[in-house]
Amino acid sequence: MFISYFYRMKNLLTVLIFLAASAVFSQNADSLILRKIFENAINSKDAYNNLEYLCNETPGRLMGSESSIKALNYLKSYFEKLDVDTVYLQAYKTDSWRCNSSSVIIKSPEGDIELSAVVLGPSAKTYGDGITANVIEVQSIEELNKMERSEIKGKVVFFNRPVKNTFTDTFQMYSEAVDQRARGPEAAMEKGAVAAIVRSVTSLSDDVPHSGSTHFDKDRIPALALGVKSADKLSEMLKNDIFLNLNIKVDAEILTNITTYNLIAEIKGHEKPKEVILVGGHIDSWLNTAGAHDDGAGIVQTGDVLRIFKELQIQNKRTIRFVAFMDEEYTQSGGKHYAESIDTLVERPYFALEADAGAFTPTGFTFTSTEAQLELFKTFKPLLEPYGIKFIQAGWGGVDIYPLKKFNIPLTAFRTDTHRYFDLHHSANDTFDKINFRELQMGTTCISGLIFLTDKYGDW
Ligand SMILES: [Zn+2]
Numbered sequence: 001m002f003i004s005y006f007y008r009m010k011n012l013l014t015v016l017i018f019l020a021a022s023a024v025f026s027q028n029a030d031s032l033i034l035r036k037i038f039e040n041a042i043n044s045k046d047a048y049n050n051l052e053y054l055c056n057e058t059p060g061r062l063m064g065s066e067s068s069i070k071a072l073n074y075l076k077s078y079f080e081k082l083d084v085d086t087v088y089l090q091a092y093k094t095d096s097w098r099c100n101s102s103s104v105i106i107k108s109p110e111g112d113i114e115l116s117a118v119v120l121g122p123s124a125k126t127y128g129d130g131i132t133a134n135v136i137e138v139q140s141i142e143e144l145n146k147m148e149r150s151e152i153k154g155k156v157v158f159f160n161r162p163v164k165n166t167f168t169d170t171f172q173m174y175s176e177a178v179d180q181r182a183r184g185p186e187a188a189m190e191k192g193a194v195a196a197i198v199r200s201v202t203s204l205s206d207d208v209p210h211s212g213s214t215h216f217d218k219d220r221i222p223a224l225a226l227g228v229k230s231a232d233k234l235s236e237m238l239k240n241d242i243f244l245n246l247n248i249k250v251d252a253e254i255l256t257n258i259t260t261y262n263l264i265a266e267i268k269g270h271e272k273p274k275e276v277i278l279v280g281g282h283i284d285s286w287l288n289t290a291g292a293h294d295d296g297a298g299i300v301q302t303g304d305v306l307r308i309f310k311e312l313q314i315q316n317k318r319t320i321r322f323v324a325f326m327d328e329e330y331t332q333s334g335g336k337h338y339a340e341s342i343d344t345l346v347e348r349p350y351f352a353l354e355a356d357a358g359a360f361t362p363t364g365f366t367f368t369s370t371e372a373q374l375e376l377f378k379t380f381k382p383l384l385e386p387y388g389i390k391f392i393q394a395g396w397g398g399v400d401i402y403p404l405k406k407f408n409i410p411l412t413a414f415r416t417d418t419h420r421y422f423d424l425h426h427s428a429n430d431t432f433d434k435i436n437f438r439e440l441q442m443g444t445t446c447i448s449g450l451i452f453l454t455d456k457y458g459d460w
Contacts, residue, residue, distance in 0.1 A: 366395025
């Protein structure tokens with residue numbers, strides 16, 4: 001009895017040692033592949049060159065613009081040259097908006113002073129000489145809503161609450177202040193305002209204005225953002241002259257029922273081609289920016305996954321599909337259309353990753369998934385740590401891939417150090433020269449590594 005027990009224990013021990021050794025072996029094998037991915041990424045200029053093209057040749061890629069189509073066609077021909085298995089533009093129809101010019105001018109007794117301003121989408125247009133009206137400054141929508149309609153009617157409402165630097169997380173800092181841009185103009189309109197202007201949502205103290213979307217249910221008024229220095233200047237002048245007038249001009253229009261596209265490129269899976277692992281970002285940018293970090297970087301990093309898998313001849317089990325989503329910025333129509341287009345009789349969505357946090361130093365991945373899936377993803381962390389990954393945790397997956405949640409698949413967002421993100425976000429400062437090549441390709445490595453490990457070990 002004792003002897004047979006001893007032998008059983010000995011056998012069990014042998015099995016355990018074997019399992020532990022093979023786990024170490026596969027960890028080593030995986031870390032070698034990740035190292036190869038990194039070396040490939042850091043020795044290739046494709047992503048960097050593609051980003052330079054997007055920024056310098058196709059700035060202002062708002063849906064409906066010529067730039068947005070030129071950018072799609074450029075990337076399409078890149079993937080065709082790369083000779084991936086499938087490349088096509090996925091067409092759909094939607095409404096968009098465009099603006100040709102806009103201005104905000106203080107009509108002071110000493111003369112006109114032009115402020116640094118950018119239009120918010122979808123601002124209403126002005127006619128003739130524009131709108132000239134008195135300005136009233138408020139700090140918040142709540143403050144506005146406490147005021148009488150008679151105090152607001154016929155005026156320009158000026159939302160001037162700065163971001164709070166007391167947030168350690170810059171996304172929280174942004175979220176706390178962005179309501180005045182996203183909802184302020186509509187709230188002002190409902191009180192009878194003729195236009196709204198908003199202090200740019202940034203912690204930088206320059207005068208470069210930051211654009212973005214603002215919500216209008218049906219009716220609209222002109223809506224613009226001011227550079228921080230311009231907002232401070234206007235606020236100062238209003239202290240001495242409450243009867244100060246502003247002149248606002250906007251030349252903009254709604255584009256109805258236009259045809260636009262997502263770009264899709266993929267390499268087929270070797271074992272389970274119907275199971276689709278998606279990587280992507282958004283190809284569009286605000287009209288006032290080259291969109292280097294937001295989100296040209298995410299586009300070229302996730303696009304580079306296909307090149308790396310091809311060049312390293314990684315035998316991906318599942319299909320790896322890159323999607324350049326149109327229109328994250330305005331109505332998120334690209335992500336919605338993509339999710340609606342999936343025929344589950346033909347393919348099975350398996351996993352989706354979105355990169356839209358800029359090409360800054362990688363920090364982690366956040367997941368919308370089951371507990372069991374998250375536990376698996378957490379086991380990848382030691383392999384990704386050398387390339388910057390500090391956390392793998394539950395959290396937001398991403399705007400464009402969010403509609404894929406209906407398929408009950410894990411979604412993940414690539415995360416970076418975002419301390420400089422809102423200095424540049426939606427502004428003319430988000431240019432190619434702000435891209436650090438090493439940081440860009442560290443991010444590409446983390447994304448490609450996560451896709452490699454998920455394809456290899458994912459089992460759901
Ligand atoms: Zn973005």
